[in-house]
Amino acid sequence: MTATKGLEGIVATTSSISSIVDGVLTYRGYDIDDLAEHASFEEVAYLLWFGKLPTADELKSLRKSLSDYAPIPSELIAQIKLYPKHISTMAALRSAVSALALYDEQADEMTEAANENKAVKLQAQLPTIVAAISRIRKGQEPVAPKEGASIAENFLYMMTGEEPSETAVKALDQALVLHADHELNASTFAARVTVATLSDIYSGVTSAIGALKGPLHGGANEAVMKMLDEIGTPDRLEAAIQEKLNNREKIMGFGHRVYKNGDPRAKHLQKMSKELGEMNNDTRLYEMSVKIEEIVTGQKGLKPNVDFYSASVYTQLKIDQELFTPIFAISRVSGWTAHILEQLADNRIIRPRAEYTGPTDQKYVSIDLR
Numbered sequence: 299m300t301a302t303k304g305l306e307g308i309v310a311t312t313s314s315i316s317s318i319v320d321g322v323l324t325y326r327g328y329d330i331d332d333l334a335e336h337a338s339f340e341e342v343a344y345l346l347w348f349g350k351l352p353t354a355d356e357l358k359s360l361r362k363s364l365s366d367y368a369p370i371p372s373e374l375i376a377q378i379k380l381y382p383k384h385i386s387t388m389a390a391l392r393s394a395v396s397a398l399a400l401y402d403e404q405a406d407e408m409t410e411a412a413n414e415n416k417a418v419k420l421q422a423q424l425p426t427i428v429a430a431i432s433r434i435r436k437g438q439e440p441v442a443p444k445e446g447a448s449i450a451e452n453f454l455y456m457m458t459g460e461e462p463s464e465t466a467v468k469a470l471d472q473a474l475v476l477h478a479d480h481e482l483n484a485s486t487f488a489a490r491v492t493v494a495t496l497s498d499i500y501s502g503v504t505s506a507i508g509a510l511k512g513p514l515h516g517g518a519n520e521a522v523m524k525m526l527d528e529i530g531t532p533d534r535l536e537a538a539i540q541e542k543l544n545n546r547e548k549i550m551g552f553g554h555r556v557y558k559n560g561d562p563r564a565k566h567l568q569k570m571s572k573e574l575g576e577m578n579n580d581t582r583l584y585e586m587s588v589k590i591e592e593i594v595t596g597q598k599g600l601k602p603n604v605d606f607y608s609a610s611v612y613t614q615l616k617i618d619q620e621l622f623t624p625i626f627a628i629s630r631v632s633g634w635t636a637h638i639l640e641q642l643a644d645n646r647i648i649r650p651r652a653e654y655t656g657p658t659d660q661k662y663v664s665i666d667l668r
């Protein structure tokens with residue numbers, strides 16, 4: 299038995315949800331470029347769960363279910379108010395999603411229909427939870443979801459209590475489409491491992507949120523913004539990045555386990571970042587990001603991943619840094635739950651082996667002789 303560090307290159311399951319072949323990402327066979335251009339996030343969620351694009355009636359019915367399920371239990375809001383203020387929003391989200399299961403009588407029901415229903419519920423309720431966490435941390439009351447609004451519109455509305463602009467809704471919707479699924483990434487793998495024990499879907503999503511939180515995965519988008527803030531002004535950029543590279547520090551938002559020649563989602567986020575900057579008459583963040591890309595790609599050959607330009611996109615949409623990774627979760631929960639449904643449809647417990655590297659032939663020594 300020989301272990302492969304980080305399971306690089308190991309094919310651990312079959313899946314018909316998304317694929318990455320020669321740098322091209324597809325959801326259920328549809329190129330991400332095509333979906334980013336034309337599909338709404340709700341259509342994409344339907345596609346991931348049910349394997350086909352919805353008809354107009356199917357989409358209408360999904361939108362209604364998402365809207366009906368969007369309110370969260372008042373007991374959960376009361377709990378969130380008790381969370382300490384110093385914890386990260388991802389820690390709060392992880393706890394809140396785990397607690398959400400306590401208020402769902404269907405939580406442990408393992409039929410396919412019950413799990414599909416819970417997938418829709420989780421998708422509907424994650425945005426409400428994230429917006430509530432954000433407002434409560436600022437000492438504000440949560441805003442109830444707006445009936446009939448899309449996930450993107452509703453999230454922006456619940457975050458501020460104000461009607462978002464059409465531009466902001468469109469940009470966030472496209473970002474959600476781009477983040478929805480990504481084959482066997484770390485958080486999706488965590489979700490599949492959890493439910494493969496026949497544990498429930500809430501446990502699977504809670505595991506996934508825990509995995510997404512780390513800065514090597516979804517947490518990188520927040521780390522990118524921290525780096526841009528630390529650098530502050532374009533005149534300091536070159537020296538600051540060079541220093542990081544000289545110190546062999548990782549530049550957040552660059553590199554990827556699977557893409558070695560560039561992430562196909564980054565160009566969409568880069569374009570969005572540029573357009574939002576031009577619209578706001580302030581392209582500073584976009585220009586700084588482009589300059590960082592020039593330096594890092596030039597010197598290390600590393601390309602930006604999905605997290606890099608999303609940082610400047612979200613900031614230009616006036617979204618707080620601490621919500622960047624939770625927004626990733628709002629999108630990726632569609633993929634996580636699609637993978638959970640796929641795992642459960644043909645389940646086998648996931649239990650690989652470890653190559654033992656510790657001492658052998660040890661003899662027990664009584665405590666007084668150690």
Ligand SMILES: CC(=O)SCCNC(=O)CCNC(=O)[C@H](O)C(C)(C)COP(=O)(O)OP(=O)(O)OC[C@H]1O[C@@H](n2cnc3c(N)ncnc32)[C@H](O)[C@@H]1OP(=O)(O)O
Nearest residue numbers: 513514515516518547548549550551552553554555603605
């Ligand atoms: C949604 C997502 O999860 S996308 C990824 C988000 N994460 C980040 O942006 C964090 C920064 N990036 C990274 O840490 C890595 O590139 C990962 C975690 C994405 C991929 O990790 P791995 O596949 O294990 O790549 P690995 O760490 O082996 O990198 C190969 C080499 O490139 C270097 N490298 C990789 N990423 C970076 C980076 N962002 N900055 C500087 N150097 C890097 C490594 O140090 C390593 O160099 P070495 O061979 O001299 O030791």
Ligand SMILES: O=C([O-])CC(=O)C(=O)O
Nearest residue numbers: 479480482483484555604
């Ligand atoms: O696939 C990965 O390793 C990371 C990820 O989730 C993504 O890029 O969207």
